[in-house]
Every structure is written in structure tokens, then in C-alpha cells.
Amino acid sequence: MKQESTRIAVTETLMELAGKDPKIVLVCSDSLLVIKAKPYVDKYPERFIDVGIAEQNAVCCAAGLASCGLIPFVATYAGFITMRACEQVRTFVAYPGLNVKMIGANGGIAAGEREGVTHQFFEDLGILRTIPGITIVVPADAGQVREAVKAVAYNSGPAYIRIGSGRDPVVFEKPLRFELGKVRILREQGTDVALFANGFLLPRVLAAAEELSREGIQATVVEVHTLKPLDVETITEVLGKTGAAVTAEDHNIIGGLGSALAEVIAEHRPVPLVRVGLRDIYPRSGRPEKLLDYYNMGVSDIVAAARKAMQKKAER
């Protein structure tokens, strides 16, 4: 499968933005190489700040920059922002609503891949979702990362974008328009079941939809790239049409897309739901595709989840 680095996509987009807007600043915590930011630093040295291996300091420093009217992007590994510096994110960025943009690399077990659990982050979205006031975006590929970076840069307030390992599959061959806060219906082929997904798991979900189609099951595939604010209206509409739902995400099964959908389903449109994701356990090192298969996020798992959701629908 063709790959393009979501990390380089961040840096290239920041360079584009920084060229037009003197308010753009990049803040790293010795994470320059994580997002391959050398070209940015060469071009805009005065707007690059490296605070060293100190994520709490990076986040507070960004809060200070934003409070003086700048637009800082803090970029490092997802867990070091959302866990190591969680309280700084909550109290000094989200609570005052400051214009700090956070970029979290190695989002998911596949993106953390061979590094092992310390560098595989599958709790970031759940943690941030409980903090009021943060826009949360989980783009599917590098092209969508570019769109997401531009979208959050000029959407006032705190935002988080989840990116990958740098060896990230290309999902969309052609650039697709990105609308913050709206789901994207990728495939509306029928009303048997809706597959909700985001991030790097999308190719697997699309493959699962193909396989289901061959069995005569028509699935609607919905990409929920903005996890917050959630497009409750469209999601509820889709649920009304299909009457059965599956979520698939490279995240702990608690707290992320599966939980978000469960909340919508319980409050707005009760239908059977089956969640695919990391089943509340710690993963291991491994090659990304193998890892996803091993931890029940394979195409066959998504297909099985769809059948199960439909069976529950039939039993109602």
C-alpha cells in the first residue's frame, strides 16, 4: 500500500502557514526529528522553540505564547502531550480556551508499532475527550493531516490532531475537502449496517465493507475524523437508516470513537453497536499490520462485528 508520512505533512503545512502568518510558532520538546521539522527550523528559526525533553514546559510555554496572540503548535508523541502534560493541557490551555494546537504522533498501536507500549498511544483521544473545549481530529492520512492542520490553525481555540509513525498508508488518492466537525460518508451502499471509523484503520474498514458487499451485506461507511465536536446530527441520521452500528478505531475500546458512538446511540437512536478496537489491554511490539490483526482490529474482525450487529438488529 502506498505510504506518505503524516509527520512530514505536518511540517510542510506549518511551513506553508508560517510563510503567510507571522503568528505561527512551532514548539518542540526535543521532538524536532519526530516531525522532521529541520526545514521549518532552517526557514523560521525565530519561530521555533525547543524546550528540551520537557512536555509540561512545552505546553505551558505554548499557553504563554498563545496568551500573547501567537498561534503555537506543540508537536511531540501523543502520550507525552496527553498524559505527561495532561494537567497543563487541561488547566492552562483548554480552561482558558487558548489558541494552542497540539500534534500527537504515534497515535494508536499500529503507529507506535515496534517501539512497544511506552510509545504506543491508545488513550489520547479518551483522555482529551473528557476535557471541555478541545477540538479533536483524527485524520485518515497525510493529505487529510494537511487539511486538518490548516483547519485548526484558523479555528480559534485549543485543538489536537492525531498523527502516525511516518509510515502511514494513503487512504485517499485524491485530496478531499475537509470540513471540521462534520462526518464524511465514504460509502453509502445500503442500509444493513453502518461502519463508523477514523484514522489509519479506515483502509481496513473499506476492505471490510467490500467483503460484506460480496456476501450481499450493504454497509454504509462513515469517517468520523472530528471526534469533538461530534457531528451528532448526521450520525443520528445514519443510525436511523441502518439500525445497526460498528465502530472501528486504533484506540482503547474505552473512551474513543466507540464510546462517543455509544453515547450518541444511547441518547439519540438506540440501535445495536459492536465496537472494534484495542480491548482494554496493553499491546506489544510488532509490525503494524500484524499488530492490528493480532489485537482484533483485522478486516475479518470488522466483518464479524458487522454480522454480529446485524444479528442483534434482527433479534430485536
Place this chain on the structure above:
Amino acid sequence: MSDRIKELTETARLLRQDVVRMIHLAGDGHPGPSLSVADIVAALYFEVMHIDPKNPQWEDRDRLVLSKGHSCPAVYAALARRGYFSAEQLPGLRSLESMLQGHPDMNKTPGIDTTSGSLGNGISIGLGMALAGRIKGRDYTTYVITGDGELEEGVVWEAMMAAQHYHLGRLITFIDNNEMQSGGPVEKISGLYPLLPKLQAFGWHCQEIDGHNFAEILDSTKQAQAEEERPSIILAHTVKGQGVPFMIGDNSWHKRVPTESELQEALAVLGGDR
């Protein structure tokens, strides 16, 4: 004593009265640490900082980060007396309708530059503000007031390393060194002391003063302002509860509400209700 210092001494006396009155009415708050910092707060708001109470968001204003956010009654009193908002707001401290939160909120209270209250983060936020001034080519100075106990937080030292690395001469930090923290004497709780050599080792311009002596506060501030290359520390020795004798040496006043009679006693020693 110069006339200016007499005026500041008088201002600080009024701030201390406001503090004990506000906490009594709120039924909650931190009198001891608000009193230890009152002279530094008075000096900054009434002498040192370039600010415009009619334009709290003025881009070129000096900034203040109150890292020890629990001392906010002293700052709220200073903001009111400086004209950011009416003194009628002060009795509302910590009540549901009030603009005066239990800990500072930059979006609710005019004149508050930073939301704060979770300890240890102030120098780091000041670092960002000082860097922003440099990036934007502005000439303001960023002041931080931190307690000594909160220096136990790791992020303090992260920020100190970075500020030194970036040669932030426009970042000036006062340490309200009252030697006490919530649970008791700093010395009994952590290995923070001796403090000065640690601060010096981080490459900051360091001065040690009596934090209740206005001549020393003002003089050390001038010296810190003159330092171009290094960020500055003013290690100010203070007394928790300063101005109210029965609060001094009794750390229960870290967070405790004066009763009506305690309030009257405090106001009496603070020079009556003038």
C-alpha cells in the same frame, strides 16, 4: 523613608485589610500566603509595572503571572484599587456570580494575565510570554510570582533551564520565600533548601532580599530590569501572615477563615478600618 515608599506601605496595608475582609466574607481562602506576598504585589501594581487599567489587554503592557494562584485575594485587591474594576466586586470572592474565582481566571477578571492555581507552572507560562515578546518585537517585561514550596514541582526547573537557554532578560521571577507550604515548613517536607545555590546553578541572575522592604523590592527590580542576558530571580524572604501577628507562625492560616472577632482583631492591627 521616601514619600513613594510611604505610599506603597500604605497601599500594602490597605491590600492586607482587603485580604482578611474578603476571605472572612467568602468563608474560604488562603490568608497567610496572601499576606506574605502583599508587599511584592503592591510594588508591582503600584510602582513597577507598565500597565493601563482602562485597557487591560494593551499589547505592550507588562505581564504578571501569579504562579501561587491561591494568593489571588492580594492581587484582586490590588486590581480593584488600581482601577481595573470596582472595589464593590471584592466581597464577592468565590461566590457563584462573582468575577473573582477561587483561583485566578484570565477570562473572568480584568487585569489577570494568566489563569493559575495549579502550582509550579507560572515560570513556564512566563517563559512563553517572554518568548512571545521577543518574537513579536515588543518591549514588555514578564513578571512571575511563585511560592517557595511550589518549587518542588519538576516543571519549574524545566522552565528555568529553557529561560536560561533562551537568554530571557525580560523574565523576572519573585520567589515569595515564606518557608512554609500547606503541610508545614518547607524544610521538613522536601530537600528544596538551600535554595539560592540551586537557582544560581541554573544560570539565572539572582538576588536575595527582604520581601517586606520596599526599598529592597524596588532596587532589586531595577537591577533585574537592567540585566539583559539572563532571566532574573528575586528571592524575597517573607513571613507567612505578615501584618497580622496572630497568623504568624501558625500555619493553620495557610487556609483558614477568620471569624468575626479575628477579623476585627486583624483589621485593628492593620490600622483600623480606614
